[in-house]
Amino acid sequence: MRTRVVVGVLVAVVAAAACGRRVGCTGEYCGTLVIAAPGEPDILLPPASDDARAAAVFDQVFVKLADLGPSGNTIGDAGFVPELAEKWEWDNPRTLTFHLNAAARWHDGRPVRAEDVAFTFDVNTDPAVNSPARASLARVRRVTTRDSLTVVFHFSEAYPEMFYDAVHHLRILPAHLLRTVPRDQFRTAAIGRAPVGAGCYRFVEWRAGQSLELAADSTCFLGRPHIRRLVWRFTPDPTVAVTQLLAGEADVFEYLSPPDLERVRTAGDLVTYPYAGPYYTFLVFNLRTRGDTTLPHPLFADREIRRALTLATDRQQMVQSVFAGLAKVPPGPMPLLWATWDSTLRVLPFDSAAAGRLLGARGWRDHDGDGVRDKDGQKLGFELLTPTTSVIRRQYARLLQEQFRRVGVAVEITEVDNNVMTQRLETGNFDAALMSRIADPSPTSSVALVWLAGGGSNYSHYDNPVFAEAYARATGATTRQASMYGWRAVFQQLIDDAPGIWLYSQQSVAAMHRRVADVRLRPDAPYALARTWRIPPDRLIDRDRVERR
């Protein structure tokens, strides 16, 4: 009798579960896109986060005045697409006026006004907030409002990327909701976990560690999105994220590794979308003594030693064996994303014989026949730092160790967690390290950050006035052609000085379910155009039709 009751209850539960779904939506605007996300955003307030995972959500919830167009041009205003600003004009070379779209509304129903733009600028330039956009806005003197729909940017000087700086980094914030939040508490503001923006998707729910959901704003002033629900499923392990995709539980995964790409290729209902990746990886030499940044490094302060090690590296072979076509050897420190990628730059080729000769000429010879070069009783060797979390960089460390061994250089690999690695880089407590960078669409900020003296991530302590002048010329160029010419000189100088060995720039590949149509991925922000994607009515599946309670 008891068994029957238990079975009866179980059957009832199963029946209730099966019948409980309310299946309703049909038509053009029913799609639900499930994104398998390999991590969770830190906070959903643009000035308080520099997180790429948060940026994917910002692209949907918040709007910019204008955004990059398909060309990816960052010089002048050509090719930029209007968003909150329906048009703009230059009052003079240093004054830029935006006219806002009167139809734009915050998700709480209030209209978006010029004072919101001025407030956003104020927040992003406030040191207490420490916005990642602050450095890019350094040459914007002030932002004023002319009327409720007109906002004026006053620059301290005219320069080629001034329009890009004004629009690309500023996601407009609701002044009426944030004005009362103390600036030094932006990172913990409650609105950062339930954001209110003016984008085409409004925030619905964030279940910590599980999922984040946005719903389409059918009245969006930029046009009604076709896909009505965007759901990020947080899946810390990328392999499991791809398994979700293959099992039909997710629709898209934006960043496939080479082994995962093989798995996806065998699945008939998935399509892959390659796009130029924003990542590049290199071996950085510390040009100062390990742990004492005031003294030159005993090995790497010597440009010829750095060049010799570059010559000893067969980068092409490493890329082929590790990436199977999903990466390229960059001519300099640049991702595939940048228009400045220039295959005609004079690079240091793989030539281990030349490397050996160069090291010998600097006095490094194998006097005792143990396979390692030495000079004045000192062995030629160094420590190579790499993060434990990157399988590819750990693999590269071993390949490099073997290639350097062949020219008589002993490398000791030290694997540390990301946090320790960053701390050691920051304090100069390393000889060489395998570093990866994610770049903005423009090289201006990235190059300054990593290679200019005083740059926040210039861990090599590279400091060459010739390079700095070339950089100033490149960023001051007023035409696209002059800019390209200027960047060529910048990168050539870096290649010649070899403060690093440029190892690989990855090709990003997203995988998406076939039912998603009109997919366009912008390399710097894959989901930026998600509002234009659609799932045609004949390709809807159960989860597309489910109505929220």
Add this chain to the structure above:
Amino acid sequence: MTAWLLRRLAASVAIVFAVLTLTFVLIHLAPGTPFLPSTDDRSVGPEIIARLRRQYGLDRPLPVQYLKYIGSVAHGEFGESFSQHRPVAQALADAVPNTVLLGIAALVIEFTLGIALGAYQAARARRRVDAALSHLTLFFYSVPTFWLGLALLLVFGQWLRWLPVGGVSDPIVHDTLPWAGRVFDTLRHLVLPACTLGLVGAAGTARYQRAAMLEVIHQDYIRTARAKGLSERRVLLRHALRNAVLPVITLLGLSLPFLLTGAVLVETVFSWPGMGKLAADAIFSRDYPVVTAAAILAAAMVALSSVVADLLTALADPRVRLGDGDAA
């Protein structure tokens, strides 16, 4: 009994305090620093890190920080997470129910399956079925938890599509279901992670149970029970198993720490947002308040479960008198 319970609880508080102190000191002395980005492809300026350290009081001497932290914990305050930008209590409140649910489910699988298998093997000792089950349990006992998890995901999630691939619930339909449907949805998501944790534990428990049962089966009172004409089933279940299960109950208390540590990998593989994952992420990002609070909570759970295990032993074995010297 009351005195015993009070003594054990006082000892538990002391253990938790010791864990708090050790964790606090070790995490602060560990290399690395909070407020750095989770990946090394972005950077935060040293002046910003210095400002954040000041803001959170990390620029003060360690003993001062420790005393301040003790004061906060005494008032039920665990501080604010450096990486999640929200109160630690909130982060724990999200994670603990998931870990408790997973832990209980895994314990149920571990002990029901382990005891049943062990008893069955002992009843058929040295037969083919016993040998086969011994090999099988040894296999599961040797398998790394994450490997088993991935294998189960591949078979039941990707190939057969019987069970969901990770998560606590279906983010699309869960809220649209009636309560029974939501329970069923959660159970479906629980099956694979609980089985992964539970199967590995069950394999160990089965081996313990088999050995304990074999020892009991040859006792005089079992021979007497058989001589009285009781059925073999009754002899095994009522007389042998009740005594043979006692050492396994002690295992219950010892299993909890392993469930918590094993949960880190299982929670990662199955995207199960529990305490293990929370603590591991916090360690990597040097999120001191979360690490310390998670350690306090884990220590408290282990200490309490040990007390519960002793109580269970006393319940199962009338010879055990709590309070007369050692408990069990």
